[in-house]
Amino acid sequence: MKIITTPDARLREKSSKVSKIDDEILGIIADMRKLSLDWEKDHPYELSAAMAAPQMGVNKRIIIIRDDMEDKKNATFTALINPEVIKAEGKIKTDYEGCLSVPSIYGMVPRATKVRVKAKLEDGTEVRIKATDELARTLLHEIDHLDGVLFIDHIKGVKDAFYKMDDKGDLIPVDYDTEIADNKKLWSEE
Numbered sequence: 001m002k003i004i005t006t007p008d009a010r011l012r013e014k015s016s017k018v019s020k021i022d023d024e025i026l027g028i029i030a031d032m033r034k035l036s037l038d039w040e041k042d043h044p045y046e047l048s049a050a051m052a053a054p055q056m057g058v059n060k061r062i063i064i065i066r067d068d069m070e071d072k073k074n075a076t077f078t079a080l081i082n083p084e085v086i087k088a089e090g091k092i093k094t095d096y097e098g099c100l101s102v103p104s105i106y107g108m109v110p111r112a113t114k115v116r117v118k119a120k121l122e123d124g125t126e127v128r129i130k131a132t133d134e135l136a137r138t139l140l141h142e143i144d145h146l147d148g149v150l151f152i153d154h155i156k157g158v159k160d161a162f163y164k165m166d167d168k169g170d171l172i173p174v175d176y177d178t179e180i181a182d183n184k185k186l187w188s189e190e
């Protein structure tokens with residue numbers, strides 16, 4: 001198991017619903033937790049906040065969300081199965097996003113600041129989550145993955161929205177026309 005990156009076509013598929021939470025599904029969730037933390041070991045300036053199953057090439061509707069997105073020492077994640085956005089509301093806010101599957105590129109992405117999501121936990125319990133700000137953004141980003149959508153799609157064509165990280169961990173703007181627009185490593189060939 002490894003994290004797949006653009007332009008891998010599996011990132012662009014619509015994932016199927018999980019009908020039964022069995023050992024296979026629990027195994028996938030365990031792999032996702034492990035891969036997220038492995039990734040973090042190689043990325044000293046970043047925290048692995050969340051991940052969706054398609055990012056390891058498994059097109060099933062499963063995401064994991066870090067329980068504490070501020071503290072790297074807290075390495076626990078909550079898994080959400082068949083998560084669905086019931087409502088996205090509030091102001092639209094633009095903020096930085098990155099993705100394990102879009103290496104070294106970051107973007108300023110507009111998202112709703114308040115969402116309601118329904119999902120199942122690993123033990124089958126149905127939950128409804130009311131999220132704001134950072135958590136709302138993360139949920140929207142991850143649920144997008146289940147429909148084959150990446151954060152870069154939301155800002156395609158926006159000239160001043162893309163950044164990359166330098167070796168000190170600072171984000172610096174990248175030129176859209178030369179580095180993003182026709183970058184075959186970012187966009188799938190259609």
Ligand SMILES: [Zn+2]
Pocket residue numbers: 098099100101141142145
């Ligand atoms: Zn992502």
